Structure formats: C-alpha cells, structure tokens
Amino acid sequence: MSASPRPVTTHPRLPARRGGGAGTWWSKAVLRAVEEAAFSVADLRRGRTLARAGAVGSITVSEGGALAAVTDGQDAWTVEVTVPVLDDGDAAAFVELVAAESGRIGALLAGQLPHSLVEAVEEAGVELLPYGGELGSACTCDAWLDPCSHALAVLTQLAWLIQADPFVLTHLRGLSRDRVLRDLHALTSPRAPDPGSPGDQPALDDEVLDDLVVAEDAAVRAARLLGQERPFDAW
Template sequence: MPDPDPFWWRDAEPAKARKVEGGIQINSTRGPVARSWWSQRFLSVLESLGVGGRLSRGRSYARAGQIVSLDVDAGGAVAQVQGSRPQPYKVRIGVPAFGKAEWAAVAQALVDDASYAAVLLGGEMPRDIERVFEAVGLSLFPASNRDLSMDCTCPDFAVPCKHLAAVFYVLAEWFDADPFQILALRGRDRETLLEELRARRTAALPSDPAASSGALADVMDTYWHAGPGLPERLAGAHTPPDALLDQVPRFAIDVRGEQVTDLLRPAYRAMAGEDAELVTGP
C-alpha cells in the first residue's frame, strides 16, 4: 500500500492557505513593517542571525491575518497560524528569560540613571538601553542562534517557515505599539518592572525626615521671593488683551467680509477695560 504521506510531500505545504476570520494581522500593507528603532533593531538582529533572508516568506501571511492567536510571555511567544490544512499550525519562538538576580541588576542600573525610567514611563524604549543590559553582562536582543529557538508543526523543513516568519512580523508591530513586550520576552512585564523601579527609587531617598525638612526650613524666608531682576522684567512686560487671538487659526468663513478674530478683538479689549467704546458704539 503506498505511503499516504510520502517523503517528497512532507517538505512543503500547498500554497493556498485557508482564510481566517478575525485573525491577527499587521497594519502595514506595503513597505517596511517596523517603525520604531527598537522594532527595526529586532528585525535587524534576526537578519544578522541568518533568519532575516527568509522573513519575507511570511509577510503575506501576516498581512492576510493568518495568525489565529499569539501570546507573549517570559521566555517566548506561542502562536497558532492557519495554513492550507484544516488544523492551524502551532508555532513557538523562544528566547531565554533572565533570572531574578539578573533583573535586579538591570533595575538598579536603570534607577541609577533617572532618564531611562522617564523614557520607559513615556511608553518608549531608551535609545541606549542595550548598553544597560551589556553593562551587567546581558543582551536585550538575541545575541546568537543559541538565544533563539524556533519551532513549527508544519511540514516545511525551512527555518523559519512562512508561519514562523509571519509571527516575527506581528511581533515587530506589537513592539512598535508597546516596547515593554520585548522586556516581557526576557522575563519582566511592564507593571512588575515599573513597580521595581519605583521601589528602588523610594529606597534611595533620605531615610531621615528631619534631614530633608531642615534643608527646606533653611530657605523658607526667601522661598516665595522672585529672583534678582524678575520684578523689573514683569513690570515692563505688557501683553495685549487680544494677543490670544493671534494664535487662533484662520476660520474657514468670514462674516461680512471680515475675519472672525478681527470681530472679536473689541470684545477682548473691552473686557480688559480698553477701547470699550468699540463694543458699545457711539
């Protein structure tokens, strides 16, 4: 009896994939997928590891929404990708997660330079955050092929296959929207990391309330006084009451051939006690 699934058939799946209703897809319809520097860095790392040359195989899958589900957690991402067969393929992309001691060293390094925490709280990835990890002997992005594992249940022998590649594209776009997803792969979600940063910053504050209050008490007599030269500058400054109207964009319509802002100027001056006759009339 002939083999129902011969060797020559197992090296690739038919090209026509089954359509997925409500699948996960990337928003980019053409051109580069990654917009932020950290997503571009993620894809460039894959290229340096010899993965990037085959990523384009999954771009059409990612744009068509063939990914049924995708979950990112410490140590990797797990997804289901619909191919041509009835059952979606199971895809896993793994990276080593850092331990508690390693993340403690990273958190302390981030606290030591307040600018890092400020950028992270703003929802972005600090440009030189890789240096923070390198300083404590770690790598934020995969440093070698040993830092990256890829598995898919499809019959394609190529690694990455189109299903893995599609997941990489979706991850890159997810990283654009939330850089903390990259940190989550390494073992720290957003809330856990920020809570640890806040705790370390609080612990670094002076423990003696008297010491901190004494510094303020020393300057209480002059705390509310203006600096030298400031009163003179304020006294000489005069802002016209209708200056705000100069910042208003031109209205799309005019009233009897006059701009709306010009019609409002007499009212602004009247409220300031100037040119009241322009409002009340003769």
C-alpha cells in the same frame, strides 16, 4: 507550596498592513535578528508576507516565549517561539539601570526604548535586544527546518509589537511590565535605617520616585484603555 503562575499577556490579532513601515531603531534591531535566524530568503519573504496579510492570530507572550496560530491557505498551524530569559542578576541590573536616570521608566511606558538605556545595559553585560541565534521556534507544520515561514511570521509581528511597546521585549526576557514596576518600587521605596549598620543609608532619589509615581499612574491609565483601543488599526 506551588509556584506562582508566570504572567502572560495576549495581544490581539494585528490587521493586514502594507509594507513594514519606517519602524524604530529597536524594532529594526529585532527584525535584523529575525533575518539572522532565517535559513532561507524564500522562508523569510513568505514569513513577511503572512505577517503583513494578518495571517497571524493573537499572540500570547510569556516569560521566555510567545505562542500564536498562523493561517496559511486552508491550514492553520501553531507556532511557539522562545527567547532566553535574563538570570536574576541581569534582571536586577536592568531594573537598577532603568532607575539610574530620570525619565527612563516614563519613556518605556510611553512606548520608547532610550538608546542610552540599551547602551548602559549592554555595557553591564546584559543582553536585552536578541540576536538570531537566540530565537528558537517550533511549528506544527511539516517544514524540515525551524524557523519555518510560519515562525518567521510570528517573529516579525513580535518585532512590530515591540516597536509599539518595549515591555513586550522585556516580558520575553523574563521581566513583565508589572514585574518591572514592582521591582522599581521596591528599589526606590524609602527604607528605615538599620540601627545595627554603620553609616547613613543612601538618600532616596526624589526624581526617580517621582518618575515611578507618574509611571504607575500611566500604567493604570494604559490598562484601562487597552480594551478600548487598538493602536495598530492606524498603521
């Protein structure tokens, strides 16, 4: 039996923009990781310039990486970046921590990454926000070192995508939006008591279940709007 294909999400080309914007605390954390990954200030500045100029094409995000084309002058290069995915234990811990506090899944679907969630995730030993050494890359250009300026441009735009939608970050870590919702549903769904096990089953948290219902409805609405709106046009 063949394995199920990995979920992928393609984000449309971002328009040119002036400056990097104020950003959010989590997108700034990702941008710091990009800075740590760069081998030279010149490459980092060139990468930022390409990102702001809209030289990065559509970005396809999958579990553990992203793929995009970058136009530089008369040439176009293909860039692949990689981020380590969470193992099964860390992925399960992340979902449990999202479900542990009312409102967290709603915040994620609203484009927010609660600081309390990231703190709880880190205390559990789960790496969600990347650091520079975790960011791998490969480019079809002839640069000697990776990340080259083209890879840094893609990583910079990934930080901007994560700013608007933290599920881009979880997807890179191996947890797509659909998987998070599916695992939350499995975690919070009422289960029939097992006659063979002693004691009562833990009661279902009604607030978590209500949040999940709202979250699933929001996800459906967002999916309908994705093809109609481009939120980055206003940036």
